[in-house]
Amino acid sequence: MRNSEKLSALGVKDEDLLMMVSNAAPSASANALSFNPDGSAVNPGAFQQHIKNDSNLIAQLFQSDPDLAQVILGNDLNRLQELLRQRHRQKSELRRQQDEELALLYADPFDVEAQKKIEAAIRQKGIDENWAAALEHNPEAFARVVMLYVDMEVNGVPLKAFVDSGAQSTIISKSCAERCGLLRLLDQRYKGIAHGVGQSEILGPIHVAPIKIGNIFYPCSFLVLDAPNMEFLFGLDMLRKHQCIIDLKDSVLRVGGGEVSVPFLQEKDIPSRFLDEERFAKEASSSGAPVTSGTADTSKNSPSGGQSSGSARSNPTEGPDFEAKVAKLVELGFGRDAVIQALKFFDCNEEQAAGYLFGG
Secondary structure (H helix, E strand, C coil), X not given: CCCCCCCCCCCCCXXXXXXXXXXXXCCHHHHHCCECCCCCECCHHHHXXXXXXXXXXXXXXXXXCHHHHHHHHCCCHHHXXXXXXXXXXXXXXXXXXXXXHXXXXXXXXXXXXXXXHHHHHHXXXXXXXXXXXXXXXXXXXXXXXXXXXEEEEECCEEEEEEECCCCCCCEEEHXXXXXXXXXXXXXXXXXXXXXXXXXXXXXXXXXXXXXXXXXXXXXXXXXXXXXXXXXXXXXXXXXXXXXXXXECCCCXXXXXXXXXXXXXXXXXXXXXXXXXXXXXXXHHHHCCXXXXXXXXXXXXXXXXXXXXXXXXXXXXXXXXXXXXXXHHHHCCCXXXXXXXXXXXXXXXXXXXXXXXXXXX
């Protein structure tokens, strides 16, 4: 049909169906916007330039897909192709899910497999709705939680102490103890291995050393671990001994029932290397890992001339003698768990365990 011809002259009547077919060759812009089956552009350079030249399209892209808009304005064509393939996969997956949902609507209600899929779809919908509600009402739950650190001095050496009420014991690494000049006080008679999620060697305790919190000095005991990815952890034993209060409202640690208050460090004040320590401490304190968990199996060798015995022997924490010592100390008013822990720590020495419990 030529432009000068009329439809009536060609015999076209009412309710006839007309089909328009273009004989013109595809334009360069059409080739620039064509895609491969995997979603990548046939001509990524031309595609990028075509989008760049359309300011309205770029503005819409910044609103709908800012990542793709940034890549288009950049110079990395490989990254552009990768992102286009990724978007294609996402759209294909979305179409597949929609097709599955549509198929479930017309599935046989007595088909067991179909009912399982419907149940899974309903459950996933509930999860998605819960996730959307969390984004709206509790968005901070998706951010990284900064652990609690305070500035302390251990034997005159300033440290950033990780405050962890989920850790049973206060822990210091061997390298940190050496830096603080405390390694000379290490009691190697109580070597052992702490078992839990992982395994770490207990080099021994440092029975007492001064720590400075704020402007006041406090006595503190430590367990020294051969743990290079952990420096200093202020655990529940010292938090209870010094009547500490973790005040999250004012973001301070109150010590001695409130006589000293030190602020928790902000994220910018915490060294980046401490991120690995946070991961270790979380495993140690809340997953039942070495030493810090109340359920951790900590085996200690008995002191014998300052050296630990490597020979096999019976477990002194079992049998009627051990139960008798537990019962005697419990009668003095101490909790059974604390008594058992003290006896294990002092290798069933009743007098030393009693002195430790009275001193705590």
